[in-house]
Amino acid sequence: MxxxxxxxxxxxxxxxxxxxxxxxxxxxxxxxxxxxxxxxxxxxxxxxxxxxxxxxxxxxxxxxxxxxxHYNRARSGIGPYTDLVGTPLPSAYDIVRIAMGEDWTVLGGTLQEKPNRCQVTDGRSRMLMIWGNPRNLKSLVWAGLNARVDGLPSPVVVINLLQGERLTESERRRHQNVCELAGLDVRVITTRATRTTAADRERPTSRLPDD
Incomplete structure (x- = not known):
């Protein structure tokens, strides 16, 4: 091959x-x-x-x-084929702004996959953002638990629905209860894929805030 x-x-x-x-x-x-x-x-x-x-x-x-x-990883701006996708998914930079607010951004060099996760900051504090679709809830929660055990920044689980996807009220409550039982903050957002150029997908990175 x-x-x-x-x-x-x-x-x-x-x-x-x-x-x-x-x-x-x-x-x-x-x-x-x-x-x-x-x-x-x-x-x-x-x-x-x-x-x-x-x-x-x-x-x-x-x-x-x-x-x-690598398809969805590439669409999320992760891995070796990110420049080959035509309809990228929202990047980590987009996800953190939607889920946590415009003041938050990704810390350079912290992006990881399986599941997607990275450290984020608002310039004063930092968190570990772990995100994916509802089907990956198990791996998102497991990554959050491991982050707590390893002493990483406080984890937040972001469940990312693509436009057109829906969670029932019972599904939302179950996701919330599972994350709360694991001691994890959880956010649910809806995004959509867009057609962009490689230049459009470039994002600035942030330094770690001073301790």
Whole structure:
């Protein structure tokens, strides 16, 4: 898989991301996604290119495990393929302003993934912001508990709904109760993907506040 020339790799990944955007990938079922993996392998401009460097079954695995494994991370401004997405999700800088206010920003060099998290500050204090969709609540809470055990800044869990997604009142109460039981602050926000240029996605970073 590593024998794919870098320019070819990036061109294929960009094309796959464009197709995923057009399909509304986040809203597809597992069955639909499987069907599209198979179609992409049969696509002359995708699988037809990849099978020059690997067998067909490995090409399908490559599509699933390389570009699509990084798809939402890349859309969130994380990982090696962030410049290849056409409809990025709100970045950490956007999330913190929406969830915590305009005075808050991301501390440079603190961004991590699995789950997405970073330290944030308003210039006076700092917190560890952990964010993701409702399906990832378990991993968000677990990361928050580990942050408390490790003595990191006070964690806040941000549940990010994409435009069109909804939580029922019972789901909201359950999420709130789970986080409160774990001793975690929780915020629920709604955002949407937007088409931007690479320059639009650049954000300033902040220094750690003086202790």
């Amino acid at each position: 590593s024998d794919i020339p870098e320019t070819v790799r990036r061109t294929v990944i960009r094309d796959i991301y464009r197709k995923a955007d057009e399909l509304g990938w986040d809203g597809l079922s597992a069955v639909d996604r499987t069907a599209w993996y198979n179609r992409w392998v049969d696509d002359e401009k995708l699988g037809g290119v990849l099978t020059r460097y690997m067998p067909r079954d490995r090409a399908r695995m490559w599509i699933k495990d390389v570009p699509m494994k």
